Amino acid sequence: MQTFIDPVQKHYETYPYPPRKPEDEKHRLIEGYPSHILEIDHYIFGGKIGQQKDIRILIAGGGTGDATIMLAQHLKDRNLTAEIIYLDQSQASLDIAKKRAEIRELTNIKFILNSLEKLPELNLGFFDYIDCCGVLHHLANPAEILMHLKKSLKQYGGIGLMVYGLIGRTGVYELQNALKRLVADQPMATQIDLAKRLLKQLPSTNWFIKNTIVKDHLQAGDSGLYDLLLHHRDQAYTTDQLAHLIDQTDLKIISFIEPWRYNPHYYISDGALLKQLDKLTYIERAALAEELAGNMKIHVCYITHKNNFPPIMNEINDNQAAPILRHRNGLELAKAVKGKDNIQITLDNLPIVFPIPRLSGPILNLIDGKNSLETIYNNLNKKQNLTWDVFKNEFHSLYRVFNAINQMFIYYPN
Template sequence: MPTVDGTSDADDRDPVLAQYEAYPYPSRDPKDEKTRLIEGSPSHLDEIRHYLFGGRLDVTADFRALVAGGGTGDAAIMLAQQLSDAGGGEVVYVDLSRKAREIAEARAAARGLSNIAFHTGSLLDLPEMDLGAFDYIDCCGVLHHLEDPAAGAMALRRVLKDGGGIGLMVYAPFGRTGVYEMQAMLRTLGGDLPLAQRVAQARRLWDKLPQTNWLKRNPFVGDHKRSDAELVDLFLHARDRPYTVPEVAGLLDGADLRPAAFVEPLRYDPATYMKDPALLKPLADLDPVGRAAFAERLAGNMKKHIVYAVPKGRADTVAAIEDDTVVPVPSGLDPRKAAQGMGPNPLLKANFDGQPLRLPLPRLAGPLLVRIDGERSLGEIVAGVMAQDSTLEAKRVEAQFAETFRAFNGINRMFLRYPTSRM
């Protein structure tokens, strides 16, 4: 019988648990909390608010987040810090591995965070753990390691509130071409050896790979260079299966969930990679999952899928520009710097794992960007731009803002928030 703070007998025999006890993932030193906060997707508060709550989220009103399979704590620490800064909310962390939990707890202590409750156990047992229901669940890089990922997704759904949402990350096959061949070779070479010896063997094999090997040809798979824990996770995993876009949708569907958004959104749009109208026309009638599946095959470089998902019964949850009280929130980028040097034909330059992007921006992108600070409303930003040029009409400036927003949101660099007073 599972308990909240003890693993069940089944978990004790799990090779995945043995792996994460020996090599907690990702490799983190609690001392580093003094100098930086690791932020990313899924589970950045700005993303949660944008994709799952229409831009309206008051975390001071009893907001509860679960980090399922929290590992050494990246998502739990990021979210707990952001919630603490925002003045409310709590995080519950659950993981099979006690060693991973110890590191996560030390990181929380180093930051003085007291809004995380730590538990050791399997996410499969969540419905019986009596931890309550959650507004948000992070499950990043975990379900694809379960013997029965569908059962894992269903367990998450059972502790998710009907008005809540999930941020999920699972591996994707095409961008990991070569990884599964490497895993198979390493099983042949030393599947029965102790893990520490297999690590040495993997490094040896990596050094000897011929130039034609898919991994050698893919500079965008490089986690194994960071540490032994990352190498084990990539090449020596006890259980690991990737998901295509339709398979992600199927996994969600089986748990009464549907995708709200795949991120970054532009990765999942075929038009990002090809502009030929004759080729794009037949894709126009596809549903969002169909288009995303085409983009995945076309790009060929997706190593993982990050998807925000909601219960099927929820209406659209992605924030939209409804009126000029909306506040554009930059993320991981300084809009003033992005605006620097923009000429009459501004471009947003980005790179998706080797695929360069050149996104045309409207003429007013620069003047709009310098006013976007995460505090000013769209109305204030538009008024500021018009004050510099009396010939401009508000409608035109707003249309150019929408175009600018689409580009930056498409690479996950801008989100929308509505003021708390309107919630």
Template sequence: MSFDQAEVVRFYEKHPYPYRPAGHGDDASLIGIPSDIRFINHFIFSGTRDFTKPFRVLVAGGGTGDAVIGLGRQLALLGCPAELDYIDLSAKSREIAEGRARDLGLLGARFHTGRIQDLPNVAPGPYDYIDFCGVINHVGDQEEVLRVLAGLLAPGGGIGVMAYGQLGRTGVYHVQDMLRQVGAGQDDVGLARALLSALPETNWHQRNAIFKDTAPEPDVEIADRYLNPSDRAFDVAELRDLASGAGMKIAAFAPPLMYDPVPFLEDQELRKRIAALPWIERCIFAEKFNGDIAMHNFYMVAEATVTRPDALLEAKNAIPIMISVPAGQAPQIINGGFGITMRCGPLVRQMTLPGTDQSPHILRAIDGLKTLQQIHRSMPGGLSWRAFQREFALVYRGLNGVGEMVLSTTPIPR
């Protein structure tokens, strides 16, 4: 598909994304991925960012405003002296984003209409965090845009990305191709729906459980997914190479367990061989193993930046924070395991994580405020710090793996 920037502008003026009709009710509690400040702190800043210091954010390709609103709200709750810049090609999207921010009383963000590529002249940063969610899929030259963004990063900062997953979107591009063959234009949502509802069960789109049920989707979603003038998806190896071309590396994928096949394998030889692969090679393997990653959520940092979020497992002042499970809720351990839901974009998976008799005490004590030392001291049975660390690490590895727990040196309210 050849790239025409004017067509992309025209498309997003007509179909501002995501669809956020007036009166949309969730803005006051909106938190997305990758723009969840708890993940940003964990995966980019190894859980140690001091949010009493200024924090500069760029939302690149901010659409109708989910990230600028979610981040603005989270940073305001932290009392952080934050600066936010938003840019998007689409003036209509900006108008919606600005209106939503105003309605929430989130004042102070700077809104720009234009191309990310022109940011060095408009809003050069530097930025501690750049949100780049769902945009790399629609820019013509990914290398160029990533190089521009990398050049705007402050030392130690990072970029949160959502890029479409090639394998997980199997079938979507077949539908796009068919619609192009019959000359469908940017507004031909009716035609797209007619085709989607006629697809036989044998069609790859219909075999893809993530996408097959399109009837409830709003027109904007149908247009964005099937009539987009510029849309491409990536595999992990391509993302690694794109990051590297911009002098960056992928620090983490979220949720990490989607990118690690080892816990799902029983054969010891297979486990050993995969565990011996470099981390990014395991991720490449995992994408093929799972087959259904339709969105890659990940964090990129400069090649020289070292990130070690798990180092806080050794720190008595580290605070474990649950992402969506309410504080104090302890799942029951049955047969050495407990159930949890893992989400990865549109994908929802029920999982069983390992636990011991001690795990419920640990899980009940986690409230997003208590440190590991305080949780340790609240444990019954006089567990040594070392024994507690082992117990906590088991809980952490599972919950962090499914994207349910992060570590931080400061509390981060929701």
């Protein structure tokens, strides 16, 4: 009797994705989202993850280990005690992730080889945080699996979710269908060879050729090409579809990442059009933003139980809260914005300009990940002679921009 092997499992046993070399851990840490510690702290724990004890984390579909390694290293660097459970059904992927952890001497990770479908049977307990990145869109039963995750989530916990974005991947699914017709009956290596041949033959009018924001087939070798164009099961989502999936499992969205991309105000400026936004819900606005931008190849969001209400971090009224930057220290950014009234970024081919307030440089100069808003104000007031209200308005104008681009967060140092 021949044993059935799930084609998705076979795929990741043969071509683990994303491709990673464990020895690279000696000289770099891959950081992304969801599951960056600053994001988790900001959106799930209200900036107070340092007050949590015995944090339990599930990496649901851990792959080759990016989220596992990043989060374990972040926790280690901050001397936070946590237990991380890595769960994946691919032995090849698990072996890579485990070796990466060994090289970094990360000892708080438990590696489990099993399927997410079996999560209820594993009796792993409840988790403060669950990472589910790049998984649901490859499952035959995403709603069922998301419900499994919900039932494993503590009352005040949260989930970091990433799924593929349908509109931003225009051309991918048409080419997937074409390749299914041509090569589905061939061995995996032959499929890759024939796919490469087809890519060289595509007409200039092909939508995949026109979509220059999708690059895995160019940047991630054969694993990237197979994952992008030859995947057995790949169901991307619009914002509306993702929101519906989350809602039907009795969960809710805390925030999309990066927040600005889901705000239609950044795409339109006509007053008559902006007036129409008033009638739209948060999800409807986010869906509109996706439809206008056309370049969201993934959707990342943080979600939680519908009856959980984590602190909303839009307006920071607690002077003991401390702003912290994702990558660069405040001194570097202060130099970069000196004399400027805006910052410019380009993301997935879209250039955009964000206005910044007059005191951006002086405020950034004092953001070191330790200084509270009160400390920043007191130091600034010695030179600027500011009232607290003026400072607060300047800070919030700066914070709204840098938080919107996923570069500034709030936490409590003590």
